[in-house]
Amino acid sequence: MAEQRGKGNGLDDTSIVPFALPKDYMGFKIKYHPDFDNILGCVASQHFGLVGDGKALFYETTVREGFGEYTESLHPEINQEKTQDSGNSRSEDLLSHGIRRCKKEQPGLKTVSHFCTKDCIFDFDWLRISQSSVSESYGLHASFAIGCGDGSVQLGRFYPKKPGKTMDVLKVYSRHKKEISTVACWDNLLASGSWDGQCFVHNIQRQDPIVQLHASTGVVNRVLWNTNRQTSNNAIPQLLTASGDGSVLLWDLRLRASSRFDAGAGEKSSLATTPQQTIKVLGGEVLSVASNPVQNFEIATGCVDGAIRVFDIRKLQTYKNGEEVKSGWSVPVDLVHVHDLGVRDLEFQNSFTKTPLLLSASYDMTVALLDLQKEDPLLDHFEHHSEFVYGVATSKKNMAIGFLLFIVWLYSNQVSWCHSHDSRFASCAWDETLAIVDFK
């Protein structure tokens, strides 16, 4: 009997659990909180981001118990039966039951907070927990930055402990002239890219930007701080901007940003004139970019042609007629074609033990799971969405500090312990759903 059940709960099962977003809201971006594994944020906009309101939704992932056979096995009678059948194996059975319980755990979502804007939201990012995150009255709060369709970046926060007390807008930056397509936070730096081709980097404690980057002649599709697991908080990482003119620019802000910090906000912000490096991607508009958390010299880009190219930023030679030239396409170290249409979002898994897998969300309405180490990198294709998949996220938990804070968080909130799911991702799409997928 137990064996049968064991088969039924085979580990290879992929479970896809969809959740509905508010009606008429299309998911645009989804991200796990970098410190709190169980906090999931998703931004959604009305009417495919053309017109309407935007919503940032914050969930706590929970475990829904009592699914299928599992409920039965909890039933005391069945346990009695078992003890009658094989009295000595009861402890074993409980053990196996416990394991099965892990397998059969279904993710659930509980809305912690939400945040509405009068224009569409296209992207958001979490701010890491810092000292200022602890408020006297409500305990820890989670801060986030959202990029809106009206060209403003808004900083907000919510107290997961106080569901009603959520609607704090801390700051609004409206330097951009067009829609914000992307935001990225690192420490207290906030980078935002917009359709006007500009990228601003703000220190969140000040109103004026530290630096303005002419990132593109087209749209800035993605900004990304190139952090890796080893990066400590004292060095400002490179900033990557992926843009519609088919290039990924790498900016070194260390000098500039640090001098800004010292000089204060009195002066006018200056321009960082040239990027440190340029990746020219042969694939049209670059829609997404991700850096390998273990080896952060590896940059994966997703383009409109549906190809995922991986570049090594230590050697970005270009080539013409077999010879190296100064201007030309950058040379990818890897090229994967698994999507028919543009690759909208890329995310490396952040696992401690294994080599990071790459997840890609595409306009062809699928999510692909890739292992770049293999010859055939495609591990799996997920077709659970019925419209363009816009965002994919894996748990970002890393670093000891984050873990400690997590413990503090647990302690202060009595949040049920949630396993770190190495084999879990969340995705959101234009079909008004987000899904939590456990693979293998």
Added chain:
Amino acid sequence: AFLFFPSAASPNANPLRSKRFITMLRDLATGESCGQQNALAGFANSIGKQGQQIADAKQFQGMRPGMAQFAPAGPQRATMMNAPTTQNVQEMNKFMRGFQNAGRGAPAMLRPQSMPIMEQSKMVNEFQRMEISRQQSMELARQQSMERAFSEARLREAKGGASSQAVPAVARGDSASSMSTMHHQGAAHMPMQSFNPMMQQMMPMMPMMAPMTMQPQNAQRINVPTANEVQNLFEGVQAPKSSFLEKSRMAQDAAPATATPMMQEQRSMGGGMGLSSEMIEKLMKSDNPKWRNSKFLKFLNQVNSGEITFRDNKVVYAEKKAQQQQQQQPKMESEMDMGEAWAAEFNNAQEMSDDWEAQDSEGMREWKRQFEQGSSSSFMPAQQQSMVDPVYVMQKNNPYYTAKEGKKDNGEAFQRGLRLMKKGNLKEALQAFEANVQYHPEHAEGWRYLGQCHADEEEERPAIAALLKCLKCDPYNLSALMMLGVSYTNDLEEARALTYLKTWLENNPEYSHLEEVQKHGRTIREYEKSYQGPKYGLNTTLSDAVMMMFLAAVKANPKDAELHTVVGVLHHLSDNYDKAVDHFQQGCNMKPNDPYLWNKLGATYANSNRSKLAVGAYQKALALKPNYMRSRTNLAIAYANQAMHDKACIHYLKALRQNSAAQHVWGYLKISLASCNRSDLIPLVERKDLEAFTTHFKF
């Protein structure tokens, strides 16, 4: 080479039939598809894709031997995955162009009249991405190499110094035409068309033909290199001469024959509505159920056919629009009649209003509704009320505010305000908050606290003004919504109070998901829609529905003090004081340290003629917050109601000490003085001489 001709590909081949490697294999195995046509199309496509693959493969063969194992994998995969056929690409382009035109301008009938530029560009942006992804990589590569040519030309010019501002100039011109994304493709290539036939062939690929002509002339001229220069550059920077690319180029040279007619067609059509809707239909009939069922495509179809238009950040459906147009005409007529109507009203208002009811004209009803708006007693959705909303006026000579410090201020003013408020120094806190909102006009919390201060100071109108400002910055600020509901209740504006309380509940993450709440929310919205003119039954319906929503919420979570407060307020609004008291008491039990709640309880007692109990509640509120002016005034009123006018006067005076500008409190004081036979002091009230009272009253 015929494979490159669009006509060679099967017309039936669907652009979206092409599928991934895996799907294809699956199809092969099951024998489901992959007829000859498909195979042919697949082959034609794969060649296009392969070019890029080969180029990429060569790149890493040369560069990184260790990774060479990937090289064969790439092209193979690519071969199996067929990309769209040339024809499909062109169809897609046609579709795109039609779509963009719909957004941009040429055909007026397609263009949503009030569609803001931002939205158009959003739409086009999205589609441009899809579109490019469907272009063959060969063409893409060529395009990009041309682009490189241009950027170099630009650089050259920039070095010459003649036009170092060329790039920004283009960007600016572009933003004027709202198509920033297009510009690197459109603007840069536009001028070449006239002299380079190959470029001309490229033109159908460039999505932004129409807008390009809108580019400011000067911007173009600065930026664009001469013809020869471009020609040379293009020849020079031509991509690696692998055999494939040469072939493809030949094919491209041959292609204009087919491509040019299409361009002409495009031009003459000037809109492409037929085409784009055709394309959408095609996509919707695609084999892929995902495309068939795609809401996005349906939405686009609706936009394209004019069923949907955009207005004020909302989607408007066509039927509604038609209705509105119908309504507008009688309205015009009624405006003409307005003079008469006014005249008649002066003569005999009563008779006139009877007339109105007798008339069944929609226009008249509309007009009447507008008239009623002025009296603000009828129910309207919150957004429409902005006309009558109070405007916030800043204090002059604010010691906390200096224009210079604005840039430096980093929340200090706000923090100071909070401290002062905590201490109970409301006036200074108010000034600090005002300074804060002047430094940061978009700080929603700042406005909210400002509103709170005003409410505590017994100044309802400024409080409402500040809270409305707060909602402008953050339309879903729960506390502000709640406070507005309460403030409007105090101002006896029931409909508005209900609207804000409803919004509060609907946006409260804890309750918004409740079925009952959503159901009644819908009922209310439907009611608003069908709302024609002022009726007496209206507010009852609204308050009933809102009440049902809140009762459902209370049922879901009976331990939320805030919720009980709102339900109390609602009962209070509908004069159901006993129930209101019940809820406030429950709230007080859960939140015994909330002076505002005690004050509400007291006020409800007082309003239901239980002034003795009210006094107790007020005193609790005042114990928690000694400078709570509203509660102080209420306490005085409660004493006055019990004919204890001496005590009432003392508390009035105490209240006035906090804010001597509160006109109504002076008024109450006057009445109480008269009632306790101290009419001799009334002149002091007229003079508002608070100090003079110290000799007569101990306060």
